[in-house]
Amino acid sequence: MAFPAFAVSKQQVLPFVALVVLVTVTVLTSLSLLIQQPTIETDLLQRTRQALAEAGLPTHLIQFDGRDGVLTGTVAEADAARLPVIVSNVYGVRQVENHLMPVSTATAHQILAETLSPNASVGLHTPAKKYPIEQVDLGVIQFEYARAELNEPSMTVLAQVLAELRQHPSMVIEVSAHTEHAGTALGNMSVSQARADVVHDYLLSQGIEAKQVVAKGYGSTRPIVDHANADSASKNRRIEITVLQE
Structure with missing residues (x-):
């Protein structure tokens, strides 16, 4: 009678072990994603700003939330359409939220000049x-x-x-x-x-x-x-x- 009792006990333990393994894997995966998140954002930010700089466009208007790019700020009308296109073409970018405020090129240059040090x-x-x-x-x-x-x-x-x-x-x-x-x-x-x-x-x-x-x-x-x-x-x-x- 001892052998059937052992078989029943084993059947009860196996689902519990499987559940523990599943929970452990889930927790480890979540921790891994949390650790990798800043690295992903930093990598995307660096590569996107590199692409914008090479195109002669402002680099300070882009930030990332995970793989999603967010464009904010004032930009020259001539650059407003190019910025989201270049950002969206960077490998790894999922989508781009465009909150740019286009202004005339002259106004954009004026804003840029006002950000410089007065002694510069x-x-x-x-x-x-x-x-x-x-x-x-x-x-x-x-x-x-x-x-x-x-x-x-x-x-x-x-x-x-x-x-x-x-x-x-x-x-x-x-x-x-x-x-x-x-x-x-x-x-x-x-x-x-x-x-x-x-x-x-x-x-x-x-x-x-x-x-x-x-x-x-x-x-x-x-x-x-x-x-x-x-x-x-x-x-x-x-x-x-x-x-x-x-």
Whole structure:
């Protein structure tokens, strides 16, 4: 009589084990999706801003909620139709919500000019070097013309920036990107913003809090060498870090 009792017990246990396995798999899958979500959004944001920069379009108007792109802000009428098309063509983007407000090109340029620093248009710029994080040599972070991609050497030098930010969690920095004089003013602004965003997004992907990093593109408005000197003008294509709050 013991053998049938064992068989009945086994039949009762098997469904319970299957249920436990199913619940475990579901929980692990959900956790995996939650962990991957920021990575997916960061990847899409970087690649989309890269595509917009290459097209000479503003890069700061796009954000992502999962795989869904959201376009908001004021944009020149000539660019309003192109932006959602380029975003929707980026691999991995599921859909694009278009909340753009088209304005005349002249108005768009005026809005863009008003976002620049009031000291950005006069003379040569002298980078801040007061804090150790400002003294990190970021010269290795170089971008090809009209592109915004980080390579392995760039990530290596940014490890020093990460160490400083982790050591000083209350510190707030501005990551600024600058271009040489070639190209149009609007195109340079778009490209520089995309480059600043790439560095910003990389720092956040390594665990730095968003409140610690501000990204800003200045285009060619803050040269450190004379644009007329073609041999050294490429030095103006750079990344800088400025401490905004200790």
